[in-house]
Amino acid sequence: MKRKTSQREAIRRVIIRADRPLSTDEIFKMARKLVPGLGIATVYRTLKSLKEEGSIHEVDLPGQTSRWELSDKDHHHHFLCRTCDKLFEIEGCLGDIDRLLPPGCSLEAHNILLEGQCPDCLQGMDN
Amino acid sequence: MKRKTSQREAIRRVIIRADRPLSTDEIFKMARKLVPGLGIATVYRTLKSLKEEGSIHEVDLPGQTSRWELSDKDHHHHFLCRTCDKLFEIEGCLGDIDRLLPPGCSLEAHNILLEGQCPDCLQGMDN
């Protein structure tokens, strides 16, 4: 996949403009405003392709649908609001992770997810 | 749900005997050996009910299907083998998690998942 199509550009633009990782469906709805006829299959295919070319990163979440963010970021983790389901980027990391590793296992990655209420939802403005 | 049926007992037994959190499908296959006609819908319903009554806990994983473990355990996290997809319990936790919390957010839970190779898979015995 290398062609510069309006669909692909719209999807890329939506992700670039976002201030947090977006779900596939959010991207679909936002990109469809830019390219009216856009189909969901194209979104899935394009996200996969952007991921494979290395420009975006898929954030897998427990129990939730994947979110997508630009991959040119430093190592970080995420905070998930349990009310609005929005995901936010968290800076920094925790040290001494190796300490938890079971004996005989090799460590290839670690995932830290914080969950709670985001500022907006704490104020009862449920959105 | 309160009745003592062979299906429910088999499912409970499989989870109790396991040395690690099992997937719904693993539970289904193991319990079906104990109760031949067992249907997958019953497994889903029973797991949900055991969860609601508080005897088991659902481990949601990013990108993977849920695993189930007994809920009478201390706070812990998990290690996922990227080769055989088995999940292992990890003792202990990391301190200073609040430090990562974005300003204005409340913290209700945290999730730490380590990923890599388990001892068996490190030795090339791919299972």
Added chain:
DNA sequence: ATAGGTGCAAACAGTTTGCATGTAT
């Protein structure tokens, strides 16, 4: 006897794929 549990098949949600058509190169 009867409320609740079970198995089956159909329904669902999210995601992927086959195919004919459209379009960037």
Added chain:
DNA sequence: ATACATGCAAACTGTTTGCACCTAT
């Protein structure tokens, strides 16, 4: 011109639900 991308619908996977039948109480 043509190889690749798109939209649609069908297929797929994991999970849930409706319903007639079964069974623990």
